[in-house]
Amino acid sequence: MHPADWRLINGESLEAIPAALARARGNATARALAQADWLIRRKRDGRFLAVRRGDVVAELQRGVLTPALRDDLFALAAADAAGESPRDLSGLLQRLHALDLDERDYGERSGLPLVAEPSSLAFAGRDRYARPLWLTAAAAHAWKKMRAAAGSDGIVLDAISGYRSHDYQLGIFRRKLARGQTVAEILAVNAAPGFSEHHSGRALDIGTPGEAPAEESFEKTPAFSWLQVHAGDFGFVMSYPRGNPHGIVYEPWHWYHAPS
Known part of the structure; x- marks a missing residue:
């Protein structure tokens, strides 16, 4: 991803940032980030949950994306399409x-x-x-x-x-x-x-x-x-x-x- 395209995508409980901007926490995470376009993290505590490259999402720990979080993950695409539109309160x-x-x-x-x-x-x-x-x-x-x-x-x-x-x-x-x-x-x-x-x-x-x-x-x-x-x-x-x-x-x- 070109730096000119770097942005934060803001969902209800999740957010996505360019993987190149993330600070790795451990060697396994560093390797995953090096091969990804996006890092997906939980907003309330900043926990790294998954990485995305193209249309493929990979969990950083097995089972970390619960069904509810997976729904929020799909919602990130809508948030990205909305641009700077205000989020629902x-x-x-x-x-x-x-x-x-x-x-x-x-x-x-x-x-x-x-x-x-x-x-x-x-x-x-x-x-x-x-x-x-x-x-x-x-x-x-x-x-x-x-x-x-x-x-x-x-x-x-x-x-x-x-x-x-x-x-x-x-x-x-x-x-x-x-x-x-x-x-x-x-x-x-x-x-x-x-x-x-x-x-x-x-x-x-x-x-x-x-x-x-x-x-x-x-x-x-x-x-x-x-x-x-x-x-x-x-x-x-x-x-x-x-x-x-x-x-x-x-x-x-x-x-x-x-x-x-």
Whole structure:
């Protein structure tokens, strides 16, 4: 697969990424990935389940693809065909209700909208930690152009994180609930699953070398000064300035690509 075609295909419980981007876990997995086009993994924990080459799917462990997961596997083809179309939110709502979290009440109190995941995301390079960075095609293009423009001005921008799934945020909640925290306590510091701009594939946490990630001190860097002047030229806006109406702490590192 050519790097220009690299994308993340986003299903309900499974996702597929180019096998060339996966980090092998053991020699057998490395051999399987080397001969495959796609890696299929479970979203809630990142477990590698299968590889695909052409129309052939091979399990990485016998029996790992249950009948339910096989149904989800077939659904990945539909997700790929849908491109960046928003995914259905019904599965997320069921899981929010299982956590006793009322999305309507939370949305009214926070002023934040419920955010659907795209069915497909574009490869936007790698983040600070060498992980694949996934964004919508438009946001990926704008990020690459903005980063290059900053570089021409002697400013180095790096991505801390981009797209994050509903499952990622749900995992944070489940781990904190398991440690004895209440939903109210968790919501004081974490957005409810489904309400983060990162789910959209249009949000980026941006940093610069030598500066700790996601810290207010980022506002004192030349990188932040450059973004204040130039980010709008590439369609990026800072989502959470001081005193924002959502009650979210000031986040000078968090920028959103507003669709034109």
